Amino acid sequence: MTRDIEELIRAAQELRADQAPPADRVRAALPRRTARIRKQRRYGLAGAIVAAAAVVAAVTVPSLALRDDTGIAATVQPAAPGTAPTSAPASPGVPPQEPVPAEVGLGFRPTWAPPGFAEHIRMASAADPGDGFGPVLRRVWKQNVGTGDPWTGAELSLSVFSEMTGADIDRSGQRVDVNGVPGYYSPSHNDRKSSVVWHPAQNTVLLLSAGKLDISKNDLLRMARSVRPDTGVTGAPARLNWLPDGWITTSATVSGPSPSQWRAEFSAVKNQLVTDTEKQRKESKDGHLQATGQLSVVVGLTTDAPSGGTELTVGGRPARIPVRTDEAGKDLLYLVVDLGGNRLLTLVGSGAGLTTGDLRRIAEQVEIDPAGLDWLGR
Amino acid sequence: MTFEEFVSARLGALVRYATVVTWDxxxxxxxxxxxxxxxxxxxARISRMDAPELYVKRMVVNEFLSWRRRRAAQSIPLATDTLAGHLPEAPDPSVQRDERDAMLRLIATLPPRQRAxxxxxxxxxxxxxQIAEVLGCRTVTVRTHLMRALAALQNALPAPLVPTGEKP
Known part of the structure; x- marks a missing residue:
């Protein structure tokens, strides 16, 4: 009983503040960060884990194709043709946003990765018409992943930027040679983040980044220099065939330790033109476009939803509606559906008038198609 | 004030503030x-406001309490291991430091909104x-968070370290 509790809090806060990252590092990263932030806003949940990024120029159109393979393992309720989510309606002066396509061309792949690393994540993200960065495919090599959220631990990722306009490559790093073309290497600043960005061909930009990993410059460049064209395509083992009006899928992430232990996560948003609070309106009359509703749909062997909840049936399968009462999660809507075979479908969302009925309808029309996952863990 | 001037003058304080808000x-x-x-x-809009820095700090809090991060808080427990990495390896002989370090750990256990x-x-x-204005909620809500946070911290402090404190 030696000190006032408020004084103690202040002392702890000052100590914590002293552990803040160096401001010059934060400032130095801002130019490169611009691309990352824009992507984060598009990618939703998964974007928070992106390790490093660069801004890029110009275009390579990835080969997009519709998959015609079959082998549906579990279908809650097949959707009627033509009900797939479409472009979000445009606000005045804002072009519509296209959802992430069902399949995306891989474009490139490294032929060498450090021992112990295997490909465990692929994330395809939709283009945001407002930023000119275009769609992005991110392939991630890790030492291991579990069956849940894969975005933890050390990683090496190759991001393929395509259809980019109005931006340029980040040239703040050390100039290096990547198979005869100039690249730019950014070393770690005691934060275990490093990257190299380069144009492998006209209108194509690749970013190889390390996160939470102490990797030598030589090894990172070796991996970069091993990158070769890859004509394959990749898609998710699940598909959202229906979303509420105005919602679009902005990213699709496939991960897992092996083909049989896959996890698919979709992020969807509803973008709306919004204005600020009354006080802010007095200071600034214009509104801006932002995601007023957000949704995550995960198919996997685990769920991070709370336990319990109201039990029901969705598409003939057992389901429950868990409820969070904690301050952070009390307005989040959850729905968990048991797809059978130990596979669970978890939906969590909020905002833009999203209802449990919407979650139920989304769940009813999710289609499972676990083909083409041989790359997981290789 | 241009954006560059703002960053030059205030970034250090802003990063410290963000570290205290997030505790990470x-x-x-x-x-x-x-x-x-x-x-x-x-x-261009922010610089015309009466208090641009306060607006940016509000953005920091809002980002911290955003949907994406709130959802992550459900599945990713607070990284106490990471926190421990910043603490002294051996117990500090100073009572004051013991109290402060205990508080450092306890604040990490608060719900995000109470921590903010x-x-x-x-x-x-x-x-x-002013806090209500920043968070966009009623003052009674702020008082509730504040009381709960103080009560939680007071109750969780090791007995020999429990200090007296005024109520909000």
Whole structure:
């Protein structure tokens, strides 16, 4: 009983503040960060884990194709043709946003990765018409992943930027040679983040980044220099065939330790033109476009939803509606559906008038198609 | 004030503030960068406001309490291992440091909104109505968060370390 509790809090806060990252590092990263932030806003949940990024120029159109393979393992309720989510309606002066396509061309792949690393994540993200960065495919090599959220631990990722306009490559790093073309290497600043960005061909930009990993410059460049064209395509083992009006899928992430232990996560948003609070309106009359509703749909062997909840049936399968009462999660809507075979479908969302009925309808029309996952863990 | 002038003058304080709000230096760096990139894009509007810095700090809190991060809080427990990495390996002989380090750990266990409220109240020295303005909620809500946070901290302090304190 030696000190006032408020004084103690202040002392702890000052100590914590002293552990803040160096401001010059934060400032130095801002130019490169611009691309990352824009992507984060598009990618939703998964974007928070992106390790490093660069801004890029110009275009390579990835080969997009519709998959015609079959082998549906579990279908809650097949959707009627033509009900797939479409472009979000445009606000005045804002072009519509296209959802992430069902399949995306891989474009490139490294032929060498450090021992112990295997490909465990692929994330395809939709283009945001407002930023000119275009769609992005991110392939991630890790030492291991579990069956849940894969975005933890050390990683090496190759991001393929395509259809980019109005931006340029980040040239703040050390100039290096990547198979005869100039690249730019950014070393770690005691934060275990490093990257190299380069144009492998006209209108194509690749970013190889390390996160939470102490990797030598030589090894990172070796991996970069091993990158070769890859004509394959990749898609998710699940598909959202229906979303509420105005919602679009902005990213699709496939991960897992092996083909049989896959996890698919979709992020969807509803973008709306919004204005600020009354006080802010007095200071600034214009509104801006932002995601007023957000949704995550995960198919996997685990769920991070709370336990319990109201039990029901969705598409003939057992389901429950868990409820969070904690301050952070009390307005989040959850729905968990048991797809059978130990596979669970978890939906969590909020905002833009999203209802449990919407979650139920989304769940009813999710289609499972676990083909083409041989790359997981290789 | 241009955006560059703002960053030159205030970034250090902003990063410290974000670290206290989030209680996580890595997250603070992430959020500060996110917020600055967004603020730069809107700087023409923000710079015309009465208090641009307060607006940016509001952006930091909002980002911290955003949907994406709130959801992550459900599945990713607070990284006490990471926190422990910043603490002395051996017990500090100083009683004051013991208390402070205990408090350092306890604040990490608070729900995000309570942590934000005590950051605004004690680190930023904002009044309750100002905190309500920043968080976009009623003053009674702020008082509730503040009381709960103080009660939780007081109750959780090791018995020999429990100090007296005034109520909000």
């Amino acid at each position: 230096p890595h997250l603070a760096e992430d959020i500060t960068q996110n917020v600055l990139v967004r603020a730069q894009a809107r700087w 409220v005590i950051a605004l109240r004690f680190y930023e020295d904002l009044a309750v109505d």
